[in-house]
Each structure stands twice: as structure tokens, then as C-alpha cells.
Amino acid sequence: MAALASSLIRQKREVREPGGSRPVSAQRRVCPRGTKSLCQKQLLILLSKVRLCGGRPARTDRGPEPQLKGIVTKLFCRQGFYLQANPDGSIQGTPEDTSSFTHFNLIPVGLRVVTIQSAKLGHYMAMNAEGLLYSSPHFTAECRFKECVFENYYVLYASALYRQRRSGRAWYLGLDKEGRVMKGNRVKKTKAAAHFVPKLLEGARGSEAEGRLREKLFSGYDSTVRPAREVGDRVWVSIGLTLAQLISLNEKDEEMSTKVYLDLEWTDYRLSWDPEEHEGIDSLRISAESVWLPDVVLLNNNDGNFDVALDINVVVSSDGSMRWQPPGIYRSSCSIQVTYFPFDWQNCTMVFSSYSYDSSEVSLQTGLSPEGQERQEVYIHEGTFIENGQWEIIHKPSRLIQPSVDPRGGGEGRREEVTFYLIIRRKPLFYLVNVIAPCILITLLAIFVFYLPPDAGEKMGLSIFALLTLTVFLLLLADKVPETSLSVPIIIKYLMFTMVLVTFSVILSVVVLNLHHRSPHTHQMPLWVRQIFIHKLPLYLGLKRPKPERDQMQEPPSIAPRDSPGSGWGRGTDEYFIRKPPNDFLFPKPNRFQPELSAPDLRRFIDGPNRAVGLPPELREVVSSISYIARQLQEQEDHDALKEDWQFVAMVVDRLFLWTFIIFTSVGTLVIFLDATYHLPPADPFP
Template sequence: MRFLVTYFPFDWQNCTMVFSSYSYDSSEVSLQTALGPDEQKRQEVYIHEGTFIENGQWEIIHKPSRLIQPPADVRGGGEGQREEVTFYLIIRRKPLFYLVNVIAPCILITLLAIFVFYLPPDAGEKMGLSIFALLTLTVFLLLLADKVPETSLSVPIIIKYLMFTMVLVTFSVILSVVVLNLHHRSPHTHQMPIWVRQIFIHKLPPYLGLKRPKPERDLMPEPPPVALRDSPASGWGRGTDEYFIRKPPNDFLFPKPNRFQPELSAPDLRRFIDGPNRAVGLPPELREVVSSISYIARQLQEQEDHDALKEDWQFVAMVVDRLFLWTFIIFTSVGTLVIFLDASYHLPPADPFP
């Protein structure tokens, strides 16, 4: 009997048994099938219910029989021709064991591999979870190798699904490396191309359900303007009041970062004091204070630009992560449906003798 394992464990087999006499021809031995309760010749194998033991792995679908009688030869008298009785047992495998112990765990492990892309890169467990899923599938494949008949004529459908799942999990490991590489980039090591900014920051996030929060500076309310009066008793004099009235706004001291022109630095407050349009002159002590403030402003501006560009890379990694998440969900769903729907159409024939 040829054992077909293409649709294992959703397969069915046809076990054929042929009975004939090789010592006597049809002129000496005549084979006949038994008669049924209706005095008709039986066309199927009779199985006594008292002696039949149900198998936990196979179930009988059809059990037909066929009597093959050679045509009568008047001249030869039937010498040399033999009659045959063929019994067919069409049996189908019960796949419950493999569904519970192999396929269901593989689907759950695949879901773990998919949700690797939902795990934040800062958690530090992306690679560990991906490799764990890959090793688990490898162990399943090794355990299943002993359960599958050894043949090179075809690849069982359950092995196809395991290989498909293993390919997905392998790609999840590789793509997790890509996501972590994007997440940990900084302006000191990588410069973000314009097309990356346009695609992964401006265009893709709305389609993936992502929305970047606004900077805290844009959310802070503007303080109300305060008018300073001339107060001679304060000890500063009108010149100092005039200087503070003419002080630049917040955007002048800490301008909003322009990530497309990183060469722009914080303004130098000394030109505001010593320029041609200065209102008053300041004492040397205040000049040193303003110079120090200008230096601090430049350093804060550089740090803010650095943090903003680093956050851009982290947001790009988040977008790529979400893109891979939806891609893997689609591929896993479509691949699983295609593989197992193909097996669902492989059914035993309704009529064993069409």
C-alpha cells in the first residue's frame, strides 16, 4: 500500500485487499460475495459489531467490495482465468491529537512572535522573546519528525505550516534587530534623510494609528505681559528698566528647534547689549552675567536639538515596529488560512466507485 502523507494529519488512506486463488482458475474455483438481509449480494465489507474495536487514530469511512469476474470464454471454458474479490477500506485520520498538541501551540507561539513588534524597544526583551519563539518552534519540529512517516515523495502539510511559521519567526528576529538599530541612533552617528522623515514621520503614522504628541513648549500657555514702571528708589535706574523692557521674547532666547537647519545656534545676547541700537550700557558685572547666560542658552539649544533628533529616530523605530506588526498579522492570517483551507478540501470521496 502506498502511504500518502501530503495532507498529514488531515489525510485519508485507501487500504486495498485482493483475494484470489493462484492455484486454481475460474473453472475450478468460483468466488461469490455473501448475501445481505435483503437477499442481495453485499457490496461492502461486513464488520461484526461485537468484535470491532474502535481505533483512536483512524475511523472507517467506506468499506466497499468488488467481485471481478473475467468474461466467459466459450472456446477455452474459462481455463487460465482467475476470479478476484477486492475489499477496500477507506479510512480517515483523526486529527484531534495533532490539533491540540502541535498546531495550537504553534499558533500561540506565532502570536508571541507577532507581538514582539508591540513590545517597546526600551523594555530590552525584544530579541529574547524572538529567539525564544524560534527555539520553541525548532523543538516542535524535531519532536514532530518522529511522528511523520519517513518519505521523500511529498512534504506533509503540518511540516509546511511549521516551516512557514519558522520563516516568520526568523524574520521577526531579523526585523527586531533593525528596529533596535533605528531606536538607538543619535545625531552623532546618523543623519536622518529627508525621505525617511517624510515617509515615517509625516505620512505613515496616521495610517498605522500613531499620533505624535506635541512638544511641551507648545502646550504651555503664554505668560501675560508685565509692564515695568520707572522706580528710582529701586537702585537700578531707568536704564535698567528700559533694558528689561527691551529684552527679547522666549523664542529669541530659546528658539524652537529647526531640525532641517541644525547649524543655527542660540543667539548671542551680547550683540543685543553692545549693538548699535542698544538702549543703555550695562556694568561689566552684568555683561559677564549676560555672556554666561548666552553660553548656557547655546548649550541648552544644542542639547534640545540633540534630544529632538534622537526622539525622531525613536519615533521612526516605533512606526517601523507598528508597520511590521500589521504586516506579520496579515501574512500569518493569510498563510494559515491558505494552508489549512487546502487541507479542508481533501475529503474522502462520497462514492467509493464513481
């Protein structure tokens, strides 16, 4: 379009007279040197163009007529109307495209500037200073429109002369929803009212022979009649699919979005001719609205949009073969299997069928390759295909399916379907880095909770922190997977597994803390607990309890008593008691397990039947006090020893849970994720 406009501009420049680069009427006029203000003639011209009341007047000054023929088109508005110039000079929109008053010449008159001329009346479309459109019999400055392509590929036409004074916003040509012309200052470029599609006329774009051929082919042609020679004949339609981009796969909504090009081929015997009789014309490009279409739609669409995105032209060959390749962005339903998410693969389908005809009227088949062979797969052009960052296409077969009954349930005729399969595999790197790896690290934190000393205050806090973190991950993943009860994703299984482990770590940490803070005053240690958790398990868990300090210290040598030659306790014995009382009497060694085997009490020795020891009463009271102090010290030592036993049992249980959690976590992680490694797409999609 741009190249054609540039060539037309060059033709216009060649038509100009070589007298000068600018016409005389357009050259700037210079005021006399002695006059500092405007000259009188220019002042009169300026005053004549200004009105004291009302808006600005229309520009009626005539310019040179465009000397180019232009391009004959029909301007189709996005509101659903064709722009039409009526004989009475009014302009409006009409839904009919058969009127010759909808034909316009788009004549370039500058860089991206055109004038719109009625091909039937010869009048020019213009916009006055009030923003109203009118038909002008002469070319003026108000007949110039700036032509630009909007970001949605529609064309905008804005007045080249007028615009908003304050904001500078352009005034656009537009039609409302009822086909009436809108004021230019009321039309926004983002609205559908300003969006036009110039549809070229075949007869105007080609040669006269092509126009005659078109008139011959479409004289008496009815686009609603099926192109079958006999009533019982079937029309064979081949369906191909070219995948341009796999946009996304929404697991939660079970919806696949793709950008594709349909490739429909059939034969219409009514549109065939001999190229030799028509100057060698071998093919024509005709608008899709003018010919019969097989009415092929996507049955499993997910948004209710059955039509293609753009009705492009149909290529008609001289033998009557038709080829139509409309583009479209389809949102098809796809049943998601979430069992092995995110190590999963999905089998999504796109089912196409003729919605208006059954298999006795229209017979479908898969598309053909350039070599003429049947292509039973989705075609992907390596140079134009856009890769998806999350999914990898493994297989893309297609298959013709003949259902036994009408899938709509309304008729008895069978409707053939062509199903295109996209077997895609997920790229799990994103979930490995952002979900699975953090979960494993959090599980390790929960495991090393058991390595903290039982009296550490952070033991419970760390366990609860790990549990809350896994809960947040579970809530985030809930928005990614579909709300189905058929299966549980493997990553959710792993999260639940780790949450159970962390929950048990919290519970077992409470048990360990309970054991750690026990004492002889509150609990008595059973003998089996002492045998298992103090004498046996530490040997297997790598724990060795240090010996008490008194067992490590070597006792000083005993002092032999000096007895008198007489029998019994003599004076030498009394002196020995006074100088050095034996340790076995004052500080008997503890025997917590069999107290009856402990050393004899000193009081029992003094107050016993053997009263031959001659101690004065004062000394007896001293010895009794010393014995009481020794008993209290012994009881405190026994209390501390039993409390240390409970703390050692808690440490052994903590270490036992540590190794148990390491084993369970390792085995569970390997079992869960190794199962996903065997879930691979099939080597043959149709075994």
C-alpha cells in the same frame, strides 16, 4: 472442553461405591494414643521410601484405575511434532500424524487434573522424580498431570506430583526442536516446547456412523489434487472478509494492521454423501490439513507472512460444499497520502489471490451474504467489532480484479484477485489539541513581540523562544509522517509558515532595535522618513505623539520696553536689558528644520554694528557666558528631540509590523486550514 470435563467427573463420582465419601485406602491412619511419635509400622514404611544416596525413587504404588473413557485426541506440540507412545515404553515426538500411536485418551481424574493414556497400548504417560517421561502399564500417582490453558491459548501439562523444591516451579511435559522428550525440570511454560494443542479425532468425538462416514469419504482421497470433475473445469472459490478490528495504521512504515476472518467457500464433489444413508449426518468438521485448500494468500502483506494465524477445521456439508473461516492478523502495505495530514483520509487495500493456481484452474468471486446474494463489501459485525480511536471507516467495498498478466511476472496465466478496500478517515481531535492549538498560541506570542517596547530586554528572547518551540514541534511531527518527497503535509506547511513568520519577527525586531538606538551623532534622519513615519503613518496606525511641554505651557506676557524719547537705543533700553533680558535673545525658540530662521544670537547683537548699547565689559562677559550656556542647552535639547524622533520612528515601525503580522497570520491560517475542509472522502467509492 471444560463442560465436557465436568460431566466426565460427575460420571466418575456416580460410578464410585456409596459406602463412604473416601476410599478406605485413602483414609488417614491414626496412631495409638499412648505413642507420641510415629508408630513402628509407619516408621518402617517411611524408611523404605528413603534412599541414602541418589535421587528420589519413582512412585510405584498403584492407584485405582480410571473408570472413564476420556477424550481421544492427538497432542500436537508447538515445535511441530505429535506426541507418540512407542510399544517399547519410550515416548517421543513425530512429525507424522497418521500413526495410531499418537492417539491418546485424556481422562479427567480430578479438578483440572487428567491422565494421558495411549489409545493403542493402554499405557499411561508418567513423569518420575527425575523429570523423565516414561510409559507405565498401571495408573500411579506419577500419571497425574495438571492441565491449564496458557495466555496464548496453548495447553500446558504439568506433573501433579513433582515440582521444584525451592522455587516451587512446576515440571512440564515438553519436546525439543528435534522431537525428543525433555526433562520436566528443564521445560519452562513460556517456551514453545511446553505448548500443546489437543486435536480431537472425528471418529472418537462423534458416533460410529460419523466415523464410518469419515472413513468412506477419505478412502483414496488426495488433498493435493484439485477438486475438478474434468481437467479443463475450474473450481469456483468465493472469498469474503469479516473485519473484527482495525488495529492500527502506521503512517511512517505505511502499514495497516487488521484482525480479520477469511470466509472461503468452494465445492469438493469427492466429499459429498446422502444424509439419509448415514443417520442424518448433514455436516462434518474436518481438519484443514486433511482436505484440499484453494491456497488463498494476502499478496500485499508487509511482513512476509502469507499464512493464516490458525488452521481451524473446515465445515463440510453433505452436498460437497466446503466453508473455511480461518482467523488472522494481517499487516498489509498501504500507500499513505500525507498532503492533508491530519485532516486526511486513506484508501487501504487487502489483495487476496490464489498463489498456486491461475484463473483457468481456480476462479475467484466475492463472498455471498446469508441470503445468497453477492456481497461486494467487507462484512462488519456490529456486536463484535472493536472501534479504532484514531480512524473511522467510511467505505468498505470489494471488487474482483482480473489482471492482464501475472503480477509475479513468472507465468503467462492470469491470476484473479479479490481486493477489499478500507476507506478510512482520521479523527483529528488529538492533533488539534496537541499540535495545532499550541502552534497557534506560539504564533500569537511571536506577534505580540511587536507590542513590547523596543527598549525591553525580553523582546529578542521571546522571539527566539517561539522559534525554538516551533522547531521542537516540527521534529516531533517528523516521526509521524512517512519519509516521502511526493507531498508535504498540511500541518507541516502550517508549521513552516509560522516558523517563517517567527523568523521574520526576529529579524524585524533587530531592525526595530537598530532604529530605536540611533542618535543625531550617528545617523541623520532623511526628510522622507520624517514625513512618512512621523507625520503620516501614525495617523493610520492609531498613534498620536504628545506635544512638548514647552508648547503646552503659556508664555508670560511680554514687558513693554520703556524707550527714551530720543532716537536709537537710549538709557531706558540699557536699564531694560539689565533688569529683564528678553527671552528671544537669551533663549531663542528652536527651529531644527531651518536654523537660519531662528531668533538672533545675543552675541551677534552685542558685537554687531549696532554698538550704541552702552554695556560695561564685565556685563558683556556675563552676557556672553549666558549666551554660551543657552547654546549648549539648545544643542542638548535638539539632540534629545532628534533621538526621540528616532525612537518614535521605531515605535511606528513596530506597530506597523504588528498589524502586518496579524493580517498575514490570520489570512495564512484560514487559507491553509480551509483548504483541508474541502478534502472529504468520496460519497461513492467507485464513481
